[in-house]
Amino acid sequence: MKNLYVHGIETMLRADLHTHSEASYDGGIAFDDYRAIVEDGQLGGRTIGIDVIGITDHDVIADETRELAREYPGRIIVGEEVTTIYKEQKVEIIGHELSEEIVRDMPTFEAVESILAQGGIVYIPHPYDSARKGASDELIRELYRRYDIHAIEVKNGRERPSLRNYGAFALNWAFATNALNEDKPVAMMAGSDAHGSAGIGYTYTTLKEYPQPDTDYPAHTDYHAIVDSADRSGHQRMVFAGYIEPFMNKRRKLKQARQAGRAAVETVLR
Numbered sequence: 120m121k122n123l124y125v126h127g128i129e130t131m132l133r134a135d136l137h138t139h140s141e142a143s144y145d146g147g148i149a150f151d152d153y154r155a156i157v158e159d160g161q162l163g164g165r166t167i168g169i170d171v172i173g174i175t176d177h178d179v180i181a182d183e184t185r186e187l188a189r190e191y192p193g194r195i196i197v198g199e200e201v202t203t204i205y206k207e208q209k210v211e212i213i214g215h216e217l218s219e220e221i222v223r224d225m226p227t228f229e230a231v232e233s234i235l236a237q238g239g240i241v242y243i244p245h246p247y248d249s250a251r252k253g254a255s256d257e258l259i260r261e262l263y264r265r266y267d268i269h270a271i272e273v274k275n276g277r278e279r280p281s282l283r284n285y286g287a288f289a290l291n292w293a294f295a296t297n298a299l300n301e302d303k304p305v306a307m308m309a310g311s312d313a314h315g316s317a318g319i320g321y322t323y324t325t326l327k328e329y330p331q332p333d334t335d336y337p338a339h340t341d342y343h344a345i346v347d348s349a350d351r352s353g354h355q356r357m358v359f360a361g362y363i364e365p366f367m368n369k370r371r372k373l374k375q376a377r378q379a380g381r382a383a384v385e386t387v388l389r
């Protein structure tokens with residue numbers, strides 16, 4: 120396993136594919152702030168350093184989001200974090216590269232099919248965290264079985280450090296799943312879930328190239344999932360860096376999955 124530390128790799132792009140604008144009902148980043156991040160890399164005197172930003176508002180795609188994406192192709196991604204229903208529970212699913220808004224409260228599978236039918240990217244936010252409408256283990260497995268889901272969030276920037284480290288569960292699931300199914304990889308990603316400008320810049324995934332709808336981004340094995348996260352006030356910071364070696368044997372990968380999950384938990388508890 121190659122461990123990479125993001126600050127040492129200047130050629131990698133930093134992507135944060137889970138952010139909320141002021142069009143979300145619970146508030147978010149001002150559209151002018153998105154513009155400042157893209158244009159200047161700065162916000163309020165702070166260096167943000169995010170190259171690719173997904174705007175994933177709750178159940179809506181704002182006109183301003185579409186305009187920004189047209190203005191900054193490849194750097195602003197049109198997304199939506201849509202509320203869906205699975206077995207009478209609310210579950211949030213993110214779609215990226217969407218042209219059509221997905222209607223809220225439809226069955227989860229229908230919403231995923233609607234994302235895929237548009238050529239979009241399916242990203243599972245805050246998995247395992249049922250209190251925050253994250254997909255359950257059962258649903259994650261079923262989604263994986265039925266569809267080519269692209270990404271699972273192994274670190275959410277708003278996850279509270281606690282014994283219930285849902286990101287570690289997701290990390291374990293993704294490591295093991297990728298180890299056992301090399302032809303059907305799921306990218307492990309980190310998203311800030313920022314609902315304001317204070318939350319952006321600390322949590323991101325590094326990518327080798329700008330995402331384009333016609334590439335296989337992000338579902339390929341040669342990816343890096345790097346988490347560098349802080350709470351909204353910036354006090355706590357954890358770093359996880361991972362890289363999947365394509366030629367590593369399965370047993371070693373599974374061992375690595377267990378270690379990665381444990382390491383993530385330990386980092387949080389420290």
Ligand SMILES: [Zn+2]
Nearest residue numbers: 137139200312
């Ligand atoms: Zn969110």
